[in-house]
């Protein structure tokens with residue numbers, strides 16, 4: 001045997017040994033799963049079919065939720081657009097990524113979510129609202145600021161729901177795309193999915209819709225499904241009071257007429273998103289992709305819609321921070337609802353875990369894939385953290401004041417700069433009508449929560465003045 005033949009034989013033997021090792025190590029080896037991650041903007045969990053007082057009609061999301069895994073205690077750590085998107089894209093808390101408000105831009109100092117999938121051999125795509133770089137109106141050139149998305153179809157000024165604006169992904173030239181924005185974003189997503197049929201690489205696609213976010217303007221067919229006179233209100237909905245107006249620099253509920261109009265638009269927006277969700281599920285079926293694709297539906301944060309006299313978000317209350325998180329995974333055939341605490345910070349590592357790709361070391365959240373797939377023991381977290389920072393003076397009339405807080409399985413707690421603010425028992429009081437923050441019986445619990453909050457703040461490098469804030473009671477009303 002000459003040297004060349006020897007090398008050839010050795011290589012063949014080594015290849016065979018590798019193949020056997022791989023086969024025995026991965027008996028259920030599969031082509032890596034594709035991932036379709038869909039998120040809308042401002043869709044609270046309370047407005048999912050099946051929830052008490054839900055008014056939205058969303059039959060496809062309803063069926064999807066009942067037939068798959070629903071994480072029913074999914075919390076948006078920072079219930080506001082840019083901070084949530086930065087947590088999702090970076091896997092870091094705001095103090096770590098330095099995206100601490102809606103005015104900040106995420107810097108590419110870490111492996112971005114798209115890049116983690118790119119490194120694992122995926123073709124990656126992003127369609128819709130981006131809102132991570134200098135507001136919503138900025139083109140992002142090819143490179144690290146796209147955080148690893150090969151096909152980047154961001155839209156500008158996404159509150160414009162008709163005849164929306166998008167960029168040519170190469171040149172940045174703006175185009176107006178006629179029609180209702182979610183329909184046209186879905187058209188782009190369908191084009192992406194059709195383009196992946198038969199492709200060798202797995203794919204990861206994010207679709208980021210703006211409704212049911214204001215301006216609450218769905219097409220008439222969706223709006224007119226809702227009759228203002230018969231809509232049921234959550235038990236904590238009320239008009240804001242003159243006292244509120246003195247103390248709350250924030251969008252308030254001024255009249256029931258305003259609320260009814262907003263509700264029709266909000267629920268109509270959810271129905272419109274449901275219809276686009278159905279189109280995407282059909283496209284997966286038509287392309288034979290359903291059996292090898294993970295699908296997630298969620299939202300960046302919720303909407304108060306008149307609860308406690310407030311509109312909009314940023315609050316630590318359930319309507320603002322509890323969001324849908326539903327997962328269909330090819331390995332998971334049994335429907336299940338989980339009340340395990342899960343938060344924005346966990347999404348990045350969990351998506352990697354569900355797809356079976358490496359999780360970048362910088363991610364500070366946890367991989368919930370073993371819990372979601374029912375594999376082995378999973379230790380639940382005791383709490384997830386909540387925060388908001390009031391923006392610069394130009395935004396302060398619409399911003400909730402700065403706070404830090406946490407949500408356990410049973411309680412919500414938050415402290416503002418001027419003192420302890422709210423404590424709710426979410427089991428006995430699911431509509432958070434009784435603030436227990438000044439009840440002497442709450443003292444041991446509050447002390448425990450303060451210790452946990454301060455430890456978390458220290459760990460992530462947060463500059464909130466915890467010790468000073470814990471010493472007082474906030475002057476801001478609790479409910």
Ligand SMILES: [Ca+2]
Nearest residue numbers: 041080081300
């Ligand atoms: Ca948002």
